[in-house]
Amino acid sequence: MKRPGGGLGKSQPKRTKREADEVSSLESQLGEAAGAPADSQDVAKRFDDLPISEYTKEGLREAGFTRLTAVQRAALLPALCGRDLLGAAKTGSGKTLAFLIPVLEVLYRRRWSSMDGLGALIISPTRELALQIFDELRKVGKQHQFSAGLLIGGKQVKAEQQHVNGMNMLVCTPGRLLQHMDETPGFDCSQLQVLVLDEADRILDMVGECCYAPLLRPGCPCMPPLHQLQSPDFGLQSMITFASVWNHKYRNRCK
Numbered sequence: 001m002k003r004p005g006g007g008l009g010k011s012q013p014k015r016t017k018r019e020a021d022e023v024s025s026l027e028s029q030l031g032e033a034a035g036a037p038a039d040s041q042d043v044a045k046r047f048d049d050l051p052i053s054e055y056t057k058e059g060l061r062e063a064g065f066t067r068l069t070a071v072q073r074a075a076l077l078p079a080l081c082g083r084d085l086l087g088a089a090k091t092g093s094g095k096t097l098a099f100l101i102p103v104l105e106v107l108y109r110r111r112w113s114s115m116d117g118l119g120a121l122i123i124s125p126t127r128e129l130a131l132q133i134f135d136e137l138r139k140v141g142k143q144h145q146f147s148a149g150l151l152i153g154g155k156q157v158k159a160e161q162q163h164v165n166g167m168n169m170l171v172c173t174p175g176r177l178l179q180h181m182d183e184t185p186g187f188d189c190s191q192l193q194v195l196v197l198d199e200a201d202r203i204l205d206m207v208g209e210c211c212y213a214p215l216l217r218p219g220c221p222c223m224p225p226l227h228q229l230q231s232p233d234f235g236l237q238s239m240i241t242f243a244s245v246w247n248h249k250y251r252n253r254c255k
């Protein structure tokens with residue numbers, strides 16, 4: 001667990017009118033983009049030209065990211081509009097930012113705060129990959145106020161349990177996530193807004209026949225089934241899945 005109870009970045013003043021105005025402006029830009037036919041959309045080539053918050057743009061600038069890669073150009077606008085995504089792109093093509101930016105932006109536009117609980121869950125098949133995602137999240141999300149945790153095993157689960165319920169975002173491996181679902185009192189995913197499966201083909205291989213990873217086990221009280229999460233009572237906005245290979249097995253199992 002990193003930065004227990006703390007924000008991703010430095011401490012920030014309370015939300016300002018500038019943020020409220022920015023959120024309205026972003027909502028209206030994305031509303032127009034969502035309504036336009038996909039082939040008429042002029043997809044931005046630079047992060048500075050995307051309809052995203054100044055906080056994320058600053059994080060990207062500080063981390064040295066300027067131009068979008070191909071998968072980011074294809075995925076970012078639909079994901080920012082809140083669409084579900086099922087993507088595949090080769091290793092090293094920049095898939096991490098293609099889901100981290102929408103994760104940050106969906107929570108920012110929904111004015112997510114420390115009081116709102118877990119808003120985004122990112123599942124990765126291995127500790128090493130989860131750690132890389134977490135590092136990138138800390139860089140790009142540095143200016144935001146969200147709290148974020150890393151649940152990857154190899155450490156005492158008890159230490160994580162003290163902080164896990166205060167996190168707005170979690171990056172985790174399937175096994176450790178399951179352990180918290182089983183053993184951490186009050187662990188609650190029911191307010192989730194964005195669910196990401198990175199290397200989804202590998203996660204699905206790990207968890208066998210159960211689609212959507214272990215978190216959607218029937219009867220798991222802290223994680224309602226996907227169709228319920230997407231109902232107005234819960235409000236899951238989008239599910240983003242990425243893989244490094246595109247094949248029918250992956251596509252069919254994610255459907």
Ligand SMILES: Nc1ncnc2c1ncn2[C@@H]1O[C@H](COP(=O)(O)OP(=O)(O)OP(=O)(O)O)[C@@H](O)[C@H]1O
Nearest residue numbers: 065066067068069090091092093094095096097244
């Ligand atoms: N727009 C960008 N401009 C410059 N570098 C980028 C950009 N997007 C990502 N990168 C960098 O490219 C490298 C690979 O990115 P990333 O790990 O997201 O790829 P990936 O598609 O997830 O690969 P894998 O399938 O191996 O997980 C990282 O070092 C990342 O910081």
Ligand SMILES: [Mg+2]
Nearest residue numbers: 095096198199
């Ligand atoms: Mg990756």
